[in-house]
Amino acid sequence: MSALPFTIYVSFAGALCALAAGTRARMVALVTAVLGFGLALVAAGAFSPSPGLQTLINVSWVGELGIRYHLAADGISLTLVVLTGLAATAGVLFSWNVEERAGEFFALYLALIGGVYGVFLSADAFTLFVFYEIAIVPKYFLIAIWGSTNREHGAMKLVLYSFAGSALVLAGLLWAHAAGGATGFGLGELAVAAARIPREGQIAMFALVFLGFAVLAGLFPFHTWAPTGHVAAPTAASMLLAGVVMKLGAYGCLRVALPLFPAGFAFWQQPIAWLAIAGILYAGCVALVQDDFKFVIGYSSVSHMGFVLLGIAAANPEAVAGAVLQMFSHGVIAGLLFAVVGRMIYERTHTRRLADLRGMPLHRALPFAALVFVLAGLASMGMPGFSGFPAELAILVGAWKSSPAWALAAGAGVVVAAAFTLRAIQVSFFGTTDKSVALRNAPVLHLEPITLPERAGAIVLVAATAYVGLNPDALLNWIMPALQSPLMQATLKGGTP
Amino acid sequence: MNYGELFRALSPEAVLVAGALLVLGVDLALGRKKIAEARWNAAARTGILSIGLAACFTYAVGASGTAFDGALVLDSLTRATRFAVLILAGLSLALLPGTVRLRHPAEFVAIVLFATAGFTVMAAAQNLLVAFLALELASLSLYVLAGFDKSRPESAEAALKYFLFGGVSAAFLLFGFSLIYGLTGSIEIPAIARQIGHSPGSPLLVVALVMVLAAFGFKAAAAPFHLWAPDVYQGAPAPAAALIASASKVAGFTLFARLLWSGVGDATGQAPLWMLAVAILAGASLMLGNLVALAQRNLRRLLAYSAIAHAGVMLLGVITGGRFGPAALIYYTFTYGLATIGAFGVIAVVERAGRCDTLEDLAGLHRRSPLLAGCLAVFVLSLAGIPPLAGFFGKFLLFSQALRFGGLSGPAGGLAFLAIALSAVALYYYLLVLKQAYVAAPAAGCQDSIRVPAKPALALLLAAALLIALGVFPGSALGLAT
Numbered sequence: 008m009s010a011l012p013f014t015i016y017v018s019f020a021g022a023l024c025a026l027a028a029g030t031r032a033r034m035v036a037l038v039t040a041v042l043g044f045g046l047a048l049v050a051a052g053a054f055s056p057s058p059g060l061q062t063l064i065n066v067s068w069v070g071e072l073g074i075r076y077h078l079a080a081d082g083i084s085l086t087l088v089v090l091t092g093l094a095a096t097a098g099v100l101f102s103w104n105v106e107e108r109a110g111e112f113f114a115l116y117l118a119l120i121g122g123v124y125g126v127f128l129s130a131d132a133f134t135l136f137v138f139y140e141i142a143i144v145p146k147y148f149l150i151a152i153w154g155s156t157n158r159e160h161g162a163m164k165l166v167l168y169s170f171a172g173s174a175l176v177l178a179g180l181l182w183a184h185a186a187g188g189a190t191g192f193g194l195g196e197l198a199v200a201a202a203r204i205p206r207e208g209q210i211a212m213f214a215l216v217f218l219g220f221a222v223l224a225g226l227f228p229f230h231t232w233a234p235t236g237h238v239a240a241p242t243a244a245s246m247l248l249a250g251v252v253m254k255l256g257a258y259g260c261l262r263v264a265l266p267l268f269p270a271g272f273a274f275w276q277q278p279i280a281w282l283a284i285a286g287i288l289y290a291g292c293v294a295l296v297q298d299d300f301k302f303v304i305g306y307s308s309v310s311h312m313g314f315v316l317l318g319i320a321a322a323n324p325e326a327v328a329g330a331v332l333q334m335f336s337h338g339v340i341a342g343l344l345f346a347v348v349g350r351m352i353y354e355r356t357h358t359r360r361l362a363d364l365r366g367m368p369l370h371r372a373l374p375f376a377a378l379v380f381v382l383a384g385l386a387s388m389g390m391p392g393f394s395g396f397p398a399e400l401a402i403l404v405g406a407w408k409s410s411p412a413w414a415l416a417a418g419a420g421v422v423v424a425a426a427f428t429l430r431a432i433q434v435s436f437f438g439t440t441d442k443s444v445a446l447r448n449a450p451v452l453h454l455e456p457i458t459l460p461e462r463a464g465a466i467v468l469v470a471a472t473a474y475v476g477l478n479p480d481a482l483l484n485w486i487m488p489a490l491q492s493p494l495m496q497a498t499l500k501g502g503t504p
Numbered sequence: 505m506n507y508g509e510l511f512r513a514l515s516p517e518a519v520l521v522a523g524a525l526l527v528l529g530v531d532l533a534l535g536r537k538k539i540a541e542a543r544w545n546a547a548a549r550t551g552i553l554s555i556g557l558a559a560c561f562t563y564a565v566g567a568s569g570t571a572f573d574g575a576l577v578l579d580s581l582t583r584a585t586r587f588a589v590l591i592l593a594g595l596s597l598a599l600l601p602g603t604v605r606l607r608h609p610a611e612f613v614a615i616v617l618f619a620t621a622g623f624t625v626m627a628a629a630q631n632l633l634v635a636f637l638a639l640e641l642a643s644l645s646l647y648v649l650a651g652f653d654k655s656r657p658e659s660a661e662a663a664l665k666y667f668l669f670g671g672v673s674a675a676f677l678l679f680g681f682s683l684i685y686g687l688t689g690s691i692e693i694p695a696i697a698r699q700i701g702h703s704p705g706s707p708l709l710v711v712a713l714v715m716v717l718a719a720f721g722f723k724a725a726a727a728p729f730h731l732w733a734p735d736v737y738q739g740a741p742a743p744a745a746a747l748i749a750s751a752s753k754v755a756g757f758t759l760f761a762r763l764l765w766s767g768v769g770d771a772t773g774q775a776p777l778w779m780l781a782v783a784i785l786a787g788a789s790l791m792l793g794n795l796v797a798l799a800q801r802n803l804r805r806l807l808a809y810s811a812i813a814h815a816g817v818m819l820l821g822v823i824t825g826g827r828f829g830p831a832a833l834i835y836y837t838f839t840y841g842l843a844t845i846g847a848f849g850v851i852a853v854v855e856r857a858g859r860c861d862t863l864e865d866l867a868g869l870h871r872r873s874p875l876l877a878g879c880l881a882v883f884v885l886s887l888a889g890i891p892p893l894a895g896f897f898g899k900f901l902l903f904s905q906a907l908r909f910g911g912l913s914g915p916a917g918g919l920a921f922l923a924i925a926l927s928a929v930a931l932y933y934y935l936l937v938l939k940q941a942y943v944a945a946p947a948a949g950c951q952d953s954i955r956v957p958a959k960p961a962l963a964l965l966l967a968a969a970l971l972i973a974l975g976v977f978p979g980s981a982l983g984l985a986t
Contacts (some may be wrong), residue, residue, distance in 0.1 A: 137891040171928040185907035
């Protein structure tokens, strides 16, 4: 367990090394990412689940304000740290072909990863906020420099949304700190202080903090940054954005907003749940009619994150555990989908328009890509055997316990998800079933074969989603005890309608 | 009157003035036959040495209470402010060699040292007359520095505007001071505070307060008294603009805060009148600075409007500092000064290789000079308040204090929310600067790499390192100021 903080330090050190390494930066990045993933796995092996956060390091940072550098982990953070390591490693493998300004690319990439690890491990609101903002700025440069379609617009929009969200969080936290008379910024301390605040104050503070984090989690109607940003981003950045960074928002809601202001949450629970459901359905319907392949995946991410938010809003053990499982699951699956679309297809065919892809016999030209996309698509639809199934099932069961209407509405979202995923698979890879057309086009299609790093990355991610799908207890055994912690219990008790 | 005590209290200033005379003398005796480059080097070196020596004397003087019958105060705030302005002035001197192509190097450096002496006296002043004299010594020096580039009409325009505005504000200040003297019969700040505490609410006092606030508003470039700032930032030579934007802010805010805080006395329960006035200035500066900066295409004018926005946050610190101590305000002004000096330093080096007026002139900076681009990123992100840089912690500290100061409905709480909201707006224009430096390709015709002279490079790296170190370990700096 004590190895976990080193995931942060290794990533930042790797960022500096990558900057210095120039053209060999990708090797540095791979070593760093694998090292971070390895540290996470080693820590996971030594992890014995217990309610409450297990402190990793806790030293005074700014004594005058009672700010402490306090890192801690429980099953929820551990799940997400493992996800981060996995996504980071796969992301490096899928950006093996980045040649332009490679040193800076991987330096920013690793700095972003370091910030993400930091957020998942923080138990002090100040520390968490610092890492949260460290993760924002690299996104701008990753998208604006190495991105594609409309990249400067997409990058700016994404960063301003994220930063505006974090400004809301900052305002809410400082307000709670001042109004509750807290002596420090530790999450436990803040929760005790916030309990002293009158209910009206808690309601307003919860709104600020939750909304700030939820913007990053893609809560409808504040999700619009996500599809544009994901489409504009280079493959590795899309994988990280959809796979990990959106989870920062959901994690912030779960770790900070809910435990600190249970009374505020009780007030806002219904609107949040319905907004989450609206996001599931709306984004799913939008994904159904997109012509840009990457927009399909971008909107599907918003739709799947809606399930996470619904699970959090339902606030019972099944739903919240399902939400965490869904964070892991979607992190892996979204990474896979973006990898196939952004790296395997777009960089070979130079088009993402479904209308163009329909004319190409991609399932023959790139059978590996087709296989991976079909598997990822099945996982994304919630097919049993993949991680999406237990996650969404747990969320729906949990939502039903809180309010059957939520479960029914969200269940319709599962159907929509199946529809847009099947459409994407059918149109992109199996658009031409007519053999004569295929043969006529085949000579034109000189696609470079799938490289070894791409295969490795895809296999790792598919294995992860299949493993968790077949054995969800591997993660649930970490997650469930974490929900017994006093902070979480306050939410789960206060949150049942 | 103990002149030995006076000399001891003002030993840093004595060193600075002696250094200024030495710079002039050395250049007069030895510099005539040398090339300009060598003269700039020699002058800057002597100047930095005397600033270093002044810093040593500041340390030796320590925080030892009042001096010279209460005209000067030597407390931790004095010491922290003196250190801050000395570091900032030293950095702006280090930017000179190899970047400016002006005549009269010794005069430039000597005037910077005079201005610095003015700043350090401002840090210690506890007497209206001393305060006014110090402020005028600093201001007059800065007017000269703003107009130092005789080859460019913009520089003359900047100096004239700065001088006219500054002169009017000095008149306001003096008028306000004279009213205060008439009301209280004293020019010592503590005595004035006692007097006002006994008989509050006089309408003349309100007039005096408004006069003083207007004058400081001019000096601090707070809206609606900000109009000189964009033109001066644009026209003045870059190192002069750096000094105007940084060290003068630190010293000015220390003096301003000292003037107001001792007037607070025990009246902590009710928000005093000046707080409301300062809050209005702060809110106006925050709104105007951040929103107008969005429309700027000239880098220096953008920095000027960002300075106006930052002045708004500093005014917030003036409100809260009376209760929570000056550490947050001095930390904020100092780190802001570091970032601004750095930004102007980058401008100075880029200007040497070509133009640096519009944002587009920074295009492709990452390829032309990775060092400059990297430093610029640190400075701009610190101005934007991104952790782990010092600009973030300064904001965090001030906002946290503002919200503890009477809650959200207090005079500062609402302003803190406004400032937090506007920080998201501000990130947009700061990112526009970095977008040019990192994302855009170099414009045709200026793709050559930029050679960064050694001393400015060192100054920029030092400023960047300080911003990172102060941001990661803010506790040490805060301890120094309390």
